[in-house]
Amino acid sequence: MVMNQSPSTTTVPASSPLREAIRAAVESVRADTPMAQSFTNFVTINLVANAQLAAGGTAAMSFLPDDVIDIAAISGATYINVGTLLPFYKDALGEITKALHEKRxxxxxxxxxxxxxxxRTRILDGMRDVPPAVVRANASEILTLESMWNPEHAGPADDGAHGPAGVESTDDVDTAARAAERLALYLRSKDAEGLGAVAVSGETDLVTDGKRTYRLPGGDPMMTKITGxxxxxxGVVATYLCVADPLVAALAASLLFKRAGERAAAASAGPGSFQTAFLDALWNTDADDVASSTIWEA
Ligand SMILES: Nc1ncnc2c1ncn2[C@@H]1O[C@H](COP(=O)(O)OP(=O)(O)O)[C@@H](O)[C@H]1O
Ligand SMILES: Cc1ncsc1CCOP(=O)(O)O
Ligand SMILES: [Mg+2]
Known part of the structure; x- marks a missing residue:
């Protein structure tokens, strides 16, 4: 489906500091091969690592708190995903996120x-006071997390929200727009440098730092037919976070995925070949392709 631009948005100009920052992030990852470690679910762990490599970075997966905390010293950023919960996660994630926050x-x-x-609610609630630089999630997850964390939660501004879902979203991205902006402001209020961003994925992605909100059309529905x-x-947002600020990292990764999803859909015949084509497309999509993408500012 082709998403039309809303009359209330403008297109970010072809030449702009934002596009230059996105281009620089993509190039810098290709040039410097930064490492972003992950504590992630065991369904999609292989795809996460391969996507990070295909974007130009490197990966390291770990679940032992001491190990994750030690690896953080040589990792440009860390990715944490609560998809599959194991008994030890309850204590491990609290210990890890507290240490990462203390180490900035x-x-x-x-x-x-x-x-x-x-x-899962207890684990996410435990991260409220030591939150990440970027939250990346689908619309239903953003709506839930924001209402859980944000003391400024404005109540029923997100009319039409469907509440907690499984791993798939039951809400559309626009329904979560205000919640994403409030969540981004909350992240920034907790960051030593006042930085933070939220990326909401869907048919048209939304990326915001709470003050500026961008919509990124494109991709392909086949992206929802592979897990992960x-x-x-x-994981790739974390790779870019090694070299860029949270907003630019979230934009660069989201745009790379949109362009790669389109290429992979054109080159594949179903979910199996799509996943393979998608990794190839992540590898073959360059900084120009990413930085010249359509970006609408709300
Ligand atoms: N209907 C769609 N059309 C195009 N791209 C999509 C669509 N749904 C999701 N995507 C893309 O798929 C990727 C994963 O998003 P999503 O499926 O929302 O995440 P999650 O798997 O966490 O629910 C993102 O890059 C997003 O832009
Ligand atoms: C199927 C499943 N079950 C627990 S985590 C997971 C993977 C979710 O992956 P994604 O959020 O990228 O669709
Ligand atoms: Mg998900």
């Missing part, structure tokens, strides 16, 4: 299935 080490959270089950496109996107 930047990390990305994918709150997979936020709102589903008391244990969202998780891999979170």
């Amino acid at each position: 080490h930047r990390w990305v959270l994918d709150p997979v299935a936020a709102g589903l089950g008391a244990t 496109a969202g998780c891999a996107l979170g």
